[in-house]
Amino acid sequence: MTTATTTVTEPALEPLTIGARRFNSHLILGTGKYPDNETMTRALDASGCEVVTVAVRRDRLVNDKGESLLDAIDLGRYTILPNTAGCFSAEDAVRVARLGRDILEQLENPGASWVKLEVLGDKKTLLPDPSGTLEACRELVSDGFEVLCYSSDDPIAALRLQEAGATSVMPAGSPIGSGRGVCNPSNISLCLELLKQIDSRYPVIVDAGVGQSSDVSIAMELGADGVLMNTGVAHAGEPELMAHAMRHACLAGRQSYLAGRIQKRRYATASSPWEGNLAYIPGE
Amino acid sequence: MRITLNGHPADIPDGSTAEQLVESSGLASTVCAVEINKTLIPKSERAQRLIEEEDQIEIVTLVGGG
Numbered sequence: 206m207t208t209a210t211t212t213v214t215e216p217a218l219e220p221l222t223i224g225a226r227r228f229n230s231h232l233i234l235g236t237g238k239y240p241d242n243e244t245m246t247r248a249l250d251a252s253g254c255e256v257v258t259v260a261v262r263r264d265r266l267v268n269d270k271g272e273s274l275l276d277a278i279d280l281g282r283y284t285i286l287p288n289t290a291g292c293f294s295a296e297d298a299v300r301v302a303r304l305g306r307d308i309l310e311q312l313e314n315p316g317a318s319w320v321k322l323e324v325l326g327d328k329k330t331l332l333p334d335p336s337g338t339l340e341a342c343r344e345l346v347s348d349g350f351e352v353l354c355y356s357s358d359d360p361i362a363a364l365r366l367q368e369a370g371a372t373s374v375m376p377a378g379s380p381i382g383s384g385r386g387v388c389n390p391s392n393i394s395l396c397l398e399l400l401k402q403i404d405s406r407y408p409v410i411v412d413a414g415v416g417q418s419s420d421v422s423i424a425m426e427l428g429a430d431g432v433l434m435n436t437g438v439a440h441a442g443e444p445e446l447m448a449h450a451m452r453h454a455c456l457a458g459r460q461s462y463l464a465g466r467i468q469k470r471r472y473a474t475a476s477s478p479w480e481g482n483l484a485y486i487p488g489e
Numbered sequence: 490m491r492i493t494l495n496g497h498p499a500d501i502p503d504g505s506t507a508e509q510l511v512e513s514s515g516l517a518s519t520v521c522a523v524e525i526n527k528t529l530i531p532k533s534e535r536a537q538r539l540i541e542e543e544d545q546i547e548i549v550t551l552v553g554g555g
Contacts, residue, residue: 235555245553260554261522263495263547273519274553290554296527303529304522304549311520311532381555435555 218459221431223408224351224372226284226315228255231425231455233286233410235435239444242277248438249283251448258286258321258433261305275312285309285316286353289323293334295341298324302345320345321375321433323355331381335362339369346370355412358392364399367407374400375412375433378424382436384416387423397428418447418454425458426466490542501540508535514548521550 220227232254239245249257259274278285287305289298302320309317324341326334333355339362345352351372356363358376366374376396379385387393393411400409408431411424415434424432432455441447490503494514501510507523507530523530524547530538540546 236553237555239553258555259551261549262552262554263549264552273550275520275551285551287551288554300524300527300529304524304547305551307522307529307531308520308549308551311522433555 215460218456218463221408222406223353228284230254230256230452231431231459232421232451233258233412233431233433234438234448235433236274236278237435238439242272242274244444245439246277246279248444248448251445251452252438253452254283256284256286256316258288258435259305260288260290261301261308280312280314284319285312285314286319286321287316288321288355289341291325292323293325293328293337295324295337295344298322298337298341299344299348302341302350303348306350318349319351319353319372321353321355322371333357333377335359335365338362339365342366342369342371353410358389358396360392360395360399363396363409367400373408373410375410377413378411378420379414381413382440383414384437385414386416386420387411387427388414390423390427393424393427393429401428415451418450421451421454422458422461425455426462428462431455490540492540492543493545495547505540506536507538507540507546510540510546511535511548516548516550519550521548523548 220229221231230253232252233256234249234252234254235258236245289301292298292301305320306317322341324334324337326332338354342352342354353373353375354366354371356366356374356376363374363376376393378387397409401407409429410431410433411429412433415421415437421432438444438447490501492499492501511523523535525544
């Protein structure tokens with residue numbers, strides 16, 4: 206017995222536009238915390254992402270095969286986005302950003318002028334320091350960087366970063382690695398409204414806290430342009446499979462947003478017509 | 490002379506250049522960035538840049554991160 210197959214065609218999504226760059230994928234994945242490089246490589250591939258984040262550190266961290274991250278990342282395929290993770294001051298974040306840029310210029314990777322700016326306020330929560338982030342953003346923008354700013358979900362903090370010249374503002378869904386998804390969709394929605402009030406195409410990427418694929422869909426359904434995640438994939442039971450899920454969820458969320466959801470109603474509206482109904486209807 | 494390299498005290502020969510320090514650190518085969526006293530030293534300048542006593546030096550590379 207053969208099973209009939211049908212081909213479903215669907216409209217292509219517009220690309221994710223960040224500054225002068227355009228990407229088909231609306232996901233950005235981190236490269237940290239994977240059990241090994243092969244798992245990371247397969248997960249990145251499964252996600253369909255085109256941008257990956259990296260950290261800048263002193264030691265050449267190598268696995269038991271003597272491989273470092275740069276040995277495992279296909280630099281021709283991925284645009285590298287260096288972060289300033291672990292910095293608690295604007296001064297340190299600016300230093301790290303410049304070091305990251307220098308390395309990417311040597312690698313001739315298109316991410317050389319980018320930075321994912323993080324200025325943290327507290328080691329336990331890893332929440333961003335709003336004043337330090339703003340100070341670093343201003344300095345890096347004046348130094349020619351395209352700054353993608355990790356931010357809290359406070360709409361005014363996000364707006365100030367945009368006003369300071371950030372190429373993208375990336376509000377956190379919940380604390381880094383917490384897996385709690387989008388904890389405050391109201392705030393994310395307000396962030397989107399304020400950040401897009403002048404230019405609706407200004408890229409807003411929900412960053413941090415993704416735990417499962419529905420978190421990605423929720424972010425995209427709110428109207429986010431993309432989602433950035435690391436732990437949610439790297440520490441999943443099966444990272445490659447989770448990366449597939451994230452890819453589907455991102456597409457689904459974006460399609461749902463663009464399609465336009467129905468309004469929420471207090472009461473039901475029947476899907477089948479009342480006219481021609483042969484059944485007894487109580488009360489009528 | 491005594492310097493601080495990646496947060497640790499180190500003794501290096503007088504007259505060392507930044508490039509020589511990178512090579513002796515074992516990171517020469519990796520793409521890395523160098524900072525002396527919190528100022529980035531581009532790769533093109535490493536061979537000319539002399540290290541001085543008590544310089545604070547960072548030699549960094551890219552690692553996995555989110």
